[in-house]
Amino acid sequence: MARATAAEATTTSSERILAAATSAFAELGFRGTTTRDIAARAGMSPTAMYVHHRSKEELLYAISLVGHQRLLAAIQEASAQGVTPTQRLGSVALTFGAWHAERNVQARVVNYELLALTPEHYGEVAQLRHGIDTVFRSIVAAGVATGEFDVDDVSMACVSLASLGVDISRWFRSDGEWSTEQVAAHYRDNALRIVGARGQAGSAARE
Structure with a gap:
């Protein structure tokens, strides 16, 4: 029982540090954030923080x-x-738009602070980003092949789709004018317009 409690405490501390780092990086930027900033937000000393994560870069x-x-x-899955x-x-x-709205603080960090990663860590994350691009690219290419989409340049269309969705994290606020659901639906409709989907964008997505 004691071991389980210790493990839970370690997990909770690590989660607090990650949440604090995410908040600090989003607000101050990676370069502008110090380990003391993160430790203060996590409610612990810098020394205690190093027990869980050895550096700012490791946190990022x-x-x-x-x-x-x-x-x-x-x-x-979507x-x-x-x-x-x-x-x-x-x-x-819908999923991509909602993710960047609901997790806008985290999304700003993972999309706009990548260059602060070490080459090795950047390479691992870049592979995942390639996987995300592949999902979009495979769908758009399939739509062009079936005649459902009217796209001259699949690569450019996919860059547009990703950029439009990622940018939601820059301006969305949970206490703002639009809800997550409204923003996600609007992004979906715009995504279908970008690829020239046949018929009405919203109704086509729900068929």
């Missing part, structure tokens, strides 16, 4: 790795829920 890596892993898994390319893109876009 942990945040970025988990964030990208979860996003990739979420859109892969893609599997559709049959046609239009349905698949609609489902993926």
Whole structure:
């Protein structure tokens, strides 16, 4: 029982540190954040923080790795829920848009602080980002092949889709004018317009 309690305490402390680091990186930027900033937000001393994470970069890596892993898994699951390319893109876009709205603080960190990672850590995260791009690219290419989408350049369309979704994290606020659901639905409809999906964007995604 004592071991389980100690393990739970360690997990809780680590989660507090990761949450504090995410908040600090999003607000101050990686370069502008000190270990003291993170420790203060986590309610512990810098020395205690080093027991769990050896450096700021290690914290950024942990945040970025988990964030990208979860996003990739979420859109892969969303893609599997559709049959046609239009349905698949609609489902993926809803998930992608909602993720960047609901987790806007984390999303700002994992998308805009990547260059602070070591080359090795950046490479691991880049592979996950490639996986996310592959989900979009496979759907758009399939839609072009079936005639559902009207796209001249699949690569450019996918960059546009990803950029539009990621940017939600820069401006979305939970106490703002629009809800997560509204923003996600709007992004989905715009995503379908970007690829020239046949018919009405919103209705096509729900068919």
